[in-house]
Amino acid sequence: MIRRLLKDFQGDVVAIPGRLLALLFFLVLIIIPVITTDSYLLRTLAFANIFAIFAVSWDLLSGYTGQINFGHALFFGVAAYTSALLNLKLGLPPWATIPIGALASVVAGVVVCLPALRLRGPYLSLVTLAFPLILLGIIFAFTDFTGGELGVSGIARISNSRVTDFYISFAVMFVSVMIMWKLTDAKSALVRTGIIFHAIREDEIAARASGINTIRYKMLAFAVGGFFAGIAGAFHAHFMRIAGPANLDLFLSFQVIIWTVFGGITSIYGPVVGVFIMYPLMEFLRVLPEIRMMIFAAIVVVILLFMPEGIAVFIRDKMERQCPRCKLSNVWWRKTCRACSANLR
Amino acid sequence: MLEVKNVTVKFDTAMVLDDANLKINKGELVGLVGPNGAGKTTLLRAIAGLIKWQKEVTRGTRNANVTFEGTVEFEGERIDKLSAHEIARRGLALCPERGRPFVEMTVKDNLLAGGFLCKSSDEIKNNLVKVYELFPRLKERENQVSGTLSGGERQMLCIGRALMHQPKLLLVDEPSSGLAPKLKEDLFKRIEDIFKELGVTILLAEQDISFAFSLSSRSYVMSRGHIISQGTAKELLADETIRKTYLGL
Ligand SMILES: Nc1ncnc2c1ncn2[C@@H]1O[C@H](COP(=O)(O)OP(=O)(O)O)[C@@H](O)[C@H]1O
Ligand SMILES: [Mg+2]
Numbered sequence: 001m002i003r004r005l006l007k008d009f010q011g012d013v014v015a016i017p018g019r020l021l022a023l024l025f026f027l028v029l030i031i032i033p034v035i036t037t038d039s040y041l042l043r044t045l046a047f048a049n050i051f052a053i054f055a056v057s058w059d060l061l062s063g064y065t066g067q068i069n070f071g072h073a074l075f076f077g078v079a080a081y082t083s084a085l086l087n088l089k090l091g092l093p094p095w096a097t098i099p100i101g102a103l104a105s106v107v108a109g110v111v112v113c114l115p116a117l118r119l120r121g122p123y124l125s126l127v128t129l130a131f132p133l134i135l136l137g138i139i140f141a142f143t144d145f146t147g148g149e150l151g152v153s154g155i156a157r158i159s160n161s162r163v164t165d166f167y168i169s170f171a172v173m174f175v176s177v178m179i180m181w182k183l184t185d186a187k188s189a190l191v192r193t194g195i196i197f198h199a200i201r202e203d204e205i206a207a208r209a210s211g212i213n214t215i216r217y218k219m220l221a222f223a224v225g226g227f228f229a230g231i232a233g234a235f236h237a238h239f240m241r242i243a244g245p246a247n248l249d250l251f252l253s254f255q256v257i258i259w260t261v262f263g264g265i266t267s268i269y270g271p272v273v274g275v276f277i278m279y280p281l282m283e284f285l286r287v288l289p290e291i292r293m294m295i296f297a298a299i300v301v302v303i304l305l306f307m308p309e310g311i312a313v314f315i316r317d318k319m320e321r322q323c324p325r326c327k328l329s330n331v332w333w334r335k336t337c338r339a340c341s342a343n344l345r
Numbered sequence: 346m347l348e349v350k351n352v353t354v355k356f357d358t359a360m361v362l363d364d365a366n367l368k369i370n371k372g373e374l375v376g377l378v379g380p381n382g383a384g385k386t387t388l389l390r391a392i393a394g395l396i397k398w399q400k401e402v403t404r405g406t407r408n409a410n411v412t413f414e415g416t417v418e419f420e421g422e423r424i425d426k427l428s429a430h431e432i433a434r435r436g437l438a439l440c441p442e443r444g445r446p447f448v449e450m451t452v453k454d455n456l457l458a459g460g461f462l463c464k465s466s467d468e469i470k471n472n473l474v475k476v477y478e479l480f481p482r483l484k485e486r487e488n489q490v491s492g493t494l495s496g497g498e499r500q501m502l503c504i505g506r507a508l509m510h511q512p513k514l515l516l517v518d519e520p521s522s523g524l525a526p527k528l529k530e531d532l533f534k535r536i537e538d539i540f541k542e543l544g545v546t547i548l549l550a551e552q553d554i555s556f557a558f559s560l561s562s563r564s565y566v567m568s569r570g571h572i573i574s575q576g577t578a579k580e581l582l583a584d585e586t587i588r589k590t591y592l593g594l
Contacts, residue, residue, distance in 0.1 A: 112473030118402055134560040186454055199447050199458045209393060211510055213388070306539040 016329045017319040022269060025276075029170055031157065033163045042162045046239060048279045049169035053176045054232035055259045062257075063266035064184045065196075065218060066201035067116060070129040071255050072229055074112065075105040076249030077132060079230030081139070084152040084243035094238045096159050101234035102227050109226025132248045139245060151244025158238045159237030165239060176228050181268045198222060210233065211316035215229050262300055264310025273312035346371045346546055347392070347437075347514055352415030352425075354387050354396055361387045363570040365415070369514070369548055374540045376557035376564030377550040378592070383567040385550040386442050389516045392417055392548075393439035394429035421516070434462055440514035442519055444503030448492030452483055452502055455491050459506030469509070475543070476505040479535060497528040501535070508539065514546045515539065521553050529553065533560055554592055558582075566592070 032041060054076060062068045083101035086092045092100075112131055116124050141148040146152065159165055186194040199207040200214050207214050237243040246252065256271075258331035263274025278296070285292045307314035320329045321344050330338055337344060356364040362384045369375050390396050391413065400411040403543040417425040424432050432544050433439075447455050456476060460469040480501040486494065486570040491502055500520045507515055517536065521529045525536050539545050540560075551557035557564060558578035565575045566587060574587050582588055 031529075094511045118404065178589070186450070192457075194462065195450075195454055195458050198450060203445050205398075206397060206441060206447065207458070208398060208429035209395065209433060209439045209441055209445075210459045210506065211430045212427070216502060262379040 018316045018329070019332050021319075026174060026245060033166055037163060039162045042166045042285045044280050046146045046162075046166045046169040047236070047283075048276050049173035050165075050232050050236050050239065051132075051172050051256075051259070051279055052275040053235075054229055055256050055263075055275050056177050056180050056234065057225045057228035058230070058256045059260050059265060059268060059271045060180050060184055061221050062141070063260065064197040064201065065221040067218060067221065068125045068128075069112075069225070069253075070125045070257075071112070071132045071253050072128075072225075072296055073248050073250070073252040074128075074132040074135060075108055075226040075229035076233035076236070076252060077135065077243075078108045079105040079233035080237035080243035080247040081146065081152065083234040084155045084237045085145075087155040087238075090151055093155055098231065098234040098238065101237075102230035105226040105230025105233065106223045107226075108230075109222035111225075112226075113222035116222070117215055117218060129250075129253070132250070132253065136248050139248070147244070149245065151242050151245060151246075152237075153242040155238060155241050155243070157198055157241060158235070163341055169239070172231065176231060177268065177272060180224070180228060184268060191222070193217070258300060260310075262310060263305060264313035264316075267310070269316075270310045270312040274310065277311070297317075346373075346420060347548070348418040349388070349392060350416045350418070352388070352391055352417065353412065354384075354391055354414075355410075355412035360413065361570050362391065365567075365572050366569075367565055367572060367575075369528060369546060371513075371546055372544070373539075374547045374549065374561045376561035377548060377567060378554050378557050378564055379573075380593070381552065381566030382569075384570045385567055386429075386518055387570075388567070389439060389518050389548070389550055390441075391425075392432075393437065393516060394424070394427055394432040395439070397425070398429050418507035431574070432514075433510065436511070436513035437516070438507040438510065438514070440503050440507040440518060441519065443522070444499050444516065444520075446491040446494070446499055446502050446506070448490070450491055451488050451506045452491050452494070453487045455502055455506050456483075456509055462510035472509050472511060475510055479508075479538060479543075480505055496523050497525075497532065500524070500532060504535070504539070508543070508545070512545060514548070516548045516550075518550045519552060520549075522558065533563045 029045070032045065058069065058072045079101035081096035082104040086097040086100060087094065112128055115127050119127055120325065140148055158168055182188055182190055182196060184194045186198055188194055192197060192210025195270060196212055196217050199210070199212060200217055204214050236247070259274040259278055262269040262278060281294065282296060285295060303311055319332050321332055321334070322329055323340060323342055325343060328337060328339045335344055336342065349365055349367040352362055352365045353360070365388055377388070385462060387396065396411065396413050403409045403411060410427055415425065419432070419435060419437055420434070424435065447458060450458065455470065456473055462471055463469045463472065482498060483501055483505055486498060491499065494502060504517065504520065509514055520532055520536070525531065526556055536547065536549065537560060540547050549557060549561060563575060563577045566573045566581060574581060574584070581592070
């Protein structure tokens with residue numbers, strides 16, 4: 001059993017550079033607190049973990065099923081406010097408010113989905129754009145309850161230590177990303193959602209003719225995307241100890257798209273890479289507030305000019321060579337495929 | 346097995362199907378012939394539940410105003426009110442016009458997507474083997490992205506995909522359009538195999554009349570949204586007006 005696992009591990013992780021790199025990335029994240037307990041760095045990385053979940057959830061919904069969502073912050077904000085209010089008004093602890101917040105985002109996902117089922121392309125995107133604005137309007141209308149501009153502050157911490165905070169955010173990120181990866185993986189033997197999402201994205205008519213209930217699966221994508229965006233939003237609220245209008249902001253909705261496209265859309269690992277490059281960079285650039293946004297924009301433009309599929313996908317393509325015969329990934333220096341020994345050059 | 350009664354489809358005011366009636370018995374291979382724009386595709390889409398869907402998704406848009414009337418019965422059950430995926434689940438498969446493969450997916454993934462309705466992974470595996478036996482070419486191209494397939498391979502793929510959930514009735518829409526004569530002949534042999542060896546009842550829409558007539562036991566002739574006539578190839582060819590006006594022979 002263990003030997004088989006080891007063998008699988010060797011075949012599926014060590015032999016594929018992309019996966020090996022992902023493993024190294026996770027390992028480095030795990031040992032960082034051992035090396036340094038610099039609270040600014042740990043805090044930044046904890047937020048990067050949170051935003052990675054958020055970006056991957058957008059990729060699952062928009063990248064994989066083609067339902068381009070311009071208002072993804074809605075799910076983030078709904079969960080942030082729900083968990084903050086539950087904590088503050090009812091005194092529920094974080095381990096209860098976070099899942100309930102995420103479920104509230106699932107409900108939001110289904111609500112957005114209803115008009116989205118009949119709309120396509122830019123029309124769908126515009127409608128999704130409107131939802132967070134509507135909710136913001138409601139929040140500003142009931143300032144007594146929602147705190148209005150100031151938000152809901154003074155909610156409970158997840159833990160009292162930066163290191164624990166970091167590890168919790170890391171664990172949640174790891175598990176969430178793995179689940180979303182499996183859900184979208186067309187090669188997965190476990191679930192078939194990956195291939196179904198792909199079919200819907202490409203040709204809804206052919207998908208329906210194949211017996212796929214496209215409506216149900218679109219709803220599933222909205223629910224799952226909403227759930228994980230909600231997990232991110234609720235954790236964010238508890239880490240920041242505040243839920244405010246910024247959680248629903250247009251800027252956040254666009255940021256998640258930029259991170260994902262920058263890293264590589266429809267790839268799951270792309271948004272993770274995008275967030276872990278862009279988010280810390282933007283944080284550290286706070287020392288140059290005047291030109292911060294300009295540098296951000298310039299980097300995005302330059303990267304997309306040279307790597308239109310995103311930086312992570314670009315690097316992966318450089319590192320891996322797919323066998324033309326059996327489609328197995330191989331390290332770039334191999335001349336023949338590791339499985340079928342077909343010529344790779 | 347399939348009975349289409351008084352089906353009328355209008356896009357806006359354009360009458361595309363006018364009171365179409367058609368009946369297919371189990372174990373038949375029926376042809377549906379007629380020139381371009383006769384309404385063959387529309388009829389097949391109406392049977393497969395796609396016109397109803399089109400009506401729903403275009404509601405409120407400029408392309409709205411799809412009228413769909415009449416009844417469709419499949420194995421004694423009304424299916425004209427069902428969604429496309431529910432119709433597919435009852436064992437009616439459509440291989441749409443131009444096939445519509447998922448072009449970014451590999452050949453194998455296309456077939457796996459077609460096997461969505463299978464109950465178990467064993468069933469998928471068995472059906473995959475069957476499709477590969479029928480089209481060895483697809484096995485060779487298993488890992489090729491389907492957008493890079495040739496026209497003939499694409500048709501094979503889409504017929505294969507439709508077979509992945511073991512339909513009782515297969516509707517094929519102009520599989521031969523745009524293929525070279527040799528490829529056409531191959532493809533029609535395969536369709537014959539599907540009919541004879543897999544025992545699938547088939548409704549074949551075709552512009553190539555000689556092939557449609559040689560394969561099918563009887564055919565329907567369509568023109569401008571009407572079903573003009575039906576009968577065996579011999580009967581249809583014997584009728585001077587049908588032969589000259591509608592078949593152009
Ligand atoms: N969505 C649509 N809107 C308007 N007209 C359509 C639509 N689909 C098909 N038609 C028209 O219906 C007629 C029949 O088309 P079709 O069923 O594709 O014929 P065939 O398959 O026999 O060539 C054509 O004149 C076509 O222009
Ligand atoms: Mg047609």
